[in-house]
Amino acid sequence: ETGVTQSPTHLIKTRGQQVTLRCSSQSGHNTVSWYQQALGQGPQFIFQYYREEENGRGNFPPRFSGLQFPNYSSELNVNALELDDSALYLCASSLDQDQPQHFGDGTRLSIL
C-alpha cells in the first residue's frame, strides 16, 4: 500500500475527446510525477510537479498538461485524444525531490 490513489481506475473515451485523470498522494508529498505505460512497455515519464510548479517534462506534446493543487493532489489532462493515447497512466509521489517515488495503481484509459 503506497498511499497513492488514482481515479478513475478505468475510462473509455473516443478520439478527439478530452480527459482528466486524478491523483491523491500521501500527506506531505510535495512531488508528483505522471507516467504513461503502453501495453507491453515500461512506463514513460510525462512530467513532474514540485510544489505546484511544473518541474520537468518528457517527450510528450502540449496536449498533455497537468496541475498540482495546494494539498499536492494532481491532475493529468489530455486534449484531442488519439488512439495511441490508450495506456495505463501512473502517478508517482515522493516526500521531496531527494526521496524515492511511490506509484499508484494507475488509470487504464482506452480510446475507441
Added chain:
Amino acid sequence: QQQVKQSPQSLIVQKGGISIINCAYENTAFDYFPWYQQFPGKGPALLIAIRPDVSEKKEGRFTISFNKSAKQFSLHIMDSQPGDSATYFCAASRGYQKVTFGIGTKLQVIP
C-alpha cells in the same frame, strides 16, 4: 532513443531456480538504479535499488550486480518462487526523479 535496454523480455524459471535479468544504460549522468516489480492491475513497486558507488546489493533473495565501466546492471532472484511471477523493470535516473524504465521482463516461475 532507448536509454535503458533490458533483456530478456520473457523468462521461465523452475521453482527454486535463479532468475537473472540484465540491463544496460547509456547516460553516464544516471546515479540511481532501481528495480520495480509489477503485478497485473497494479502499479510498479520498488523492489531494490543501487547507487553506482557499490558493485552489489543484496536484500533477501534479491541481488543487484552493478558494473559501472560496462554500464550494465542485473537482478538476480535466488530460490525463485511462483509468487515471484510478475513483470520486472530495471530503471535509471539522475537523483530519484524522472525515472527512465526498461521495456520489462515477464517472469514466470513454474512449480
